Each structure stands twice: as C-alpha cells, then as structure tokens.
Amino acid sequence: MPRPHLLHALPALACALALSVAAPAHAAPDRAGAVRVFETAGTLCERDGGALWGESLCGPVLLVDPADRAVIANQQDPGGVLVEQDGVFIGTLPPTAILANTRVQWSGTDWTQLLWPLPQEGSLLRVLLTHEMFHRIQPRLGLTRNEAGNRHLDTLEGRYLLQLEWRALARAVMAVDADVRRAHVVDALAFRSERRRLFADAAAEEAALEINEGIAEYTGVRLGLSRDEERRAFAVFDLARFLGSPSFVRSFAYASGPAYGLLLDDADPEWRGRLDADADLGALLARALRIEAAVPADPDTRHRRYDADGSLRTAEEARDRDRLDRVARWRDTLVEGPVLVLPLQNMNLQFNPQTLAALDDIGTVYPTLRLTDTWGELAVVEGGAALVHADYRSATVALPQDGDGTQGEGWTLTLTPGWTLVPGSRAGDMTLVRDGEAPASGP
Secondary structure (H helix, E strand, O other): OOHHHHHHHHHHHHHHHHHHHOOOOOOOOOHHHHHHHHHHHHHHHHHHOOOOOOOOOOOOEEEEEOOOOEEEEOOOOOOOOOEEEOOEEEEEOOOOOOOOOEEEEEOOEEEEEEEOOOOOOHHHHHHHHHHHHHHHHHHHHOOOOOOOOOHHHHOHHHHHHHHHHHHHHHHHHHOOOHHHHHHHHHHHHHHHHHHHHHOOOHHHHHHHHHHHHHHHHHHHHHHHOOOHHHHHHHHHHHHHHOOOOOOOOOOHHHHHHHHHHHHHHHHOOOHHHHOOOOOOHHHHHHHHHOOOOOOOOOHHHHHHHHOOOOHHHHHHHHHHHHHHHHHHHHHHHHHHOOEEEEEOOOOEEEOOOOOOEEEOOOEEEEOOEEEEEOOEEEEEOOOOOEEEEOOOOEEEEEOOOOOOOOEEOOEEEEEOOOEEEEEOOOOOOEEEEEOOOOOOOOO
C-alpha cells in the first residue's frame, strides 16, 4: 500500500478487517481443530523461547464452546475435572465461570482461555493466541494495572484527538525514512498531550489500559508474526480495526499498543527491560527519541495535516449529537428513574469492549453484560443496558413499573440462595441484601 495514501485508507482497512475477522459459522471444537490450535500455540511460544519477556508463554490452554461450555484442553487440570481422550482433555466449565478470551483461574491452575470458533486466517489466529498467552504470564511480569473508565474517550474532543493520534501513528509505523517517522511521532505525541491537557485524569487512565491490553496486543503482533513488514502492516490494521467501534473507552489500547511497541523497538530496543506497571508508552517513546511532546502554539495547523478536509471532525460532531441524546435517555432510565441497585463486592464481568459508553462522570454503560458477584448473576442482552458506577461499588439497571425485580427490558437477575430483594434508599428503587441484613444507603 503506498504510504502517502495510508491516511485515507484507514476506513477501508477497517472494513476489510471486519470482514476478515468475522467468525465462521458456529461449530463445536473437535479434537482435530483443537490439536491444530495447540500445535500453533506451541510453535509460537517455542520459537520465542522466552526471549521477549524473559519467560516462556507456553502453558495450559483451554478451548471453550460458549454454546454449551464444553472444553478441550492441552493438559490435565490439577483439580482432575477434565478427562483424557485421544491426547486431549475434555470436560465442561461450571455455570459460574466467565467466558472470554482471557487468562482464567480454574480447577487449580491459570489457563489461557479461548472461545471457539477462533479466526481461521493464519495471522489473525497467531496474533490472538500470542496475545492471550501473554495475559496468562502478565501478572508474574508485574504488568497489570487497575483499570479506570477512560470515559473522556466517549466525548467529542477525546475521540477526535485520539483518532488524529492514530492517523499520525499509522504514518509513523509505515515510514521508511527515520526523519519522516520521527516527525509523525512528534505529531502523535502532540495530539496525545493535547488530549491529556483537556482531561485531567486521561494520562493515568489511558496508560493503565495500554499496559493491560496494549502490551498484550503488541506481544501478539511481535511474536505472532515473523517479518517486520508483516508486523508493521498488522499494527496499521489494528489502528484501523476499531474505527467503526461504537466506543473507544475500553478498546483503544488494542489499537495503539502495537504501534507504540514497534516504534519503541526501533527507537530503543531495550525498552521492555525498563517497562513496569506505572510506565506510559508515549512517554517512553518521547524519551527514546528526545521529543518534547508539548501542544503546539497553533494546533489547528497540525490537525489539518491529518484531517485536511475536516470530514473526521464533521463525523465526530454528528456522532456526539447522537451520544448526547443517548446519555439523556440513559440518565432518565439508569439514574433518575426507578432502578435495581446491585452492590459490587467480588464482581466478574464479561462484556464486549467495543460497545461501552460513558455516562458523564457517573460511570460506564454496558449495552450487553454478564456480571457475577456473591449475590448471583446479572445478564444484559441486546436492547438492555446496565450502569456500573465510577467507584465500582454498585451497578444499576432500570426497573419496570411492575414485576418482581428479577427481570426488566433486556436484563435478567439470578439470585444466589441467601440473598433477597428489598426496597432501596429511594422510593421506587430496589436493592439486594443478605437475608437478615439492612440495605445500605445510597446508589
């Protein structure tokens, strides 16, 4: 792809990626398919040999069919739940287990859990496998952070400046000339700095997710692909992947992580040895290239460099008008109207990171969600919505005018024995308490 046209090609790349990652027709994992995945995972981690992070990515892998929770694993679980069959290990996950592509602790060990079906295209599969295998060892490397809302990335200015940063990063990744690459990095860091000047908590919140997910996706690209030109092309692919996402608040780091990681590989090959959970990838790159990432005196000039006809700005302004309408409706139903208040004590979440949306400073709206806690399970499907408050102490769903409080529009609540629905602190609200306890005050 000619580099001068890269900026304009990003939307087309996003469409191409959406087609290429579309899941094949559902089919339960069979032994042959599982063995191919296990062999690919083994080849990838053995080829690295622990060189990238000082620790091997090889380990337990669990393939899960979300339709019936059937699993095929590459090794026996310490708890003895799985049964050996023709060289693989089969069983069923319990209903309480969260289903997602992620690290999961189950039956006495840490697994790389992958939901079937997996991508069929080779590079997509290899990147996904390596990304998720890294998550399994990530806590031992000290590279996990408590994530925050990144709700500023659902605002007009936050989204616009993020996409300008992505466009500059894409040009930098594909640049052959070092001076040209550096100039685009300067622009990317300027957009990043401008965004963080406008939003007080942006630097810390963005850095946390870039460590948690951006480094994992960088690892997937770096180890899942063997040639530099493949890696650079996939990094641009990742920058294009999320352009059509309803929200960037939980998905942006998957896009930016590989770009910053590969640029750091060029600028400072030893950067990973200095990485810790408090690091900021942009700051590391600025230091490596001796760049002062200050906001320019005339930022509009830099903006026009990556949005010459203003079409991106126009599109984001239209989107923001729609967002404000949605926020008003969510405020009416999830804050001001009668709600079911769910206390959060030991929660696990299963959700689509591309759909999360900010509700001002109150919290984050999940259009679909599976939330488990000590009191049971909340399932939110298409057409529903749940609000997880910014302090992570409670979640709310809209209560219908009549009913028993265990279901509403797009959601269903399943209670663990010993928990009861009682009137909440506001008239019309309900909440959950252990049998015999009084409800806590507030949302």
